[in-house]
Amino acid sequence: MYSVSTEGSFDAAHFLKDYQGKCKNIHGHRWRVVVQVSATSLLEDKQNQGMVADFKDVKKALNQLLNTFDHTLIYEKDSLKPALKKLLQEEDFALREVPFRPTAENFSRFFYEELKKSMNITQVSVYETPNNCATYTD
Numbered sequence: 807m808y809s810v811s812t813e814g815s816f817d818a819a820h821f822l823k824d825y826q827g828k829c830k831n832i833h834g835h836r837w838r839v840v841v842q843v844s845a846t847s848l849l850e851d852k853q854n855q856g857m858v859a860d861f862k863d864v865k866k867a868l869n870q871l872l873n874t875f876d877h878t879l880i881y882e883k884d885s886l887k888p889a890l891k892k893l894l895q896e897e898d899f900a901l902r903e904v905p906f907r908p909t910a911e912n913f914s915r916f917f918y919e920e921l922k923k924s925m926n927i928t929q930v931s932v933y934e935t936p937n938n939c940a941t942y943t944d
């Protein structure tokens with residue numbers, strides 16, 4: 807099995823509702839996302855001969871996805887009181903609702919499933935900090 811990896815990043819805030827500790831507060835990360843694409847045989851067309859995938863295509867899909875989170879406040883559906891959400895929207899803050907608790911683990915699966923729609927993703931790792939990483943894999 808051949809694999810290639812590339813990475814992207816975005817800056818965003820989040821918080822963990824019902825968490826007892828510092829992460830219950832709104833705080834920011836530079837989220838670093840490393841994706842792996844695999845293939846049992848290499849491409850044979852003239853342009854991509856000898857490649858698993860063109861890094862350019864993988865990076866483009868990854869960056870398009872990550873850009874939808876960049877400089878946003880990421881929050882789990884129903885974790886903000888409607889009145890607060892309305893006030894934040896009135897201030898024109900960029901809010902990004904997700905249907906899951908915004909942990910690195912859940913993001914690794916979310917990015918995996920989104921990218922899997924267009925390429926043979928086999929692993930996604932999400933770093934919240936340089937030292938802490940969560941991985942979702944086949």
Ligand SMILES: [Zn+2]
Binds near residue numbers: 820834934
């Ligand atoms: Zn955090």
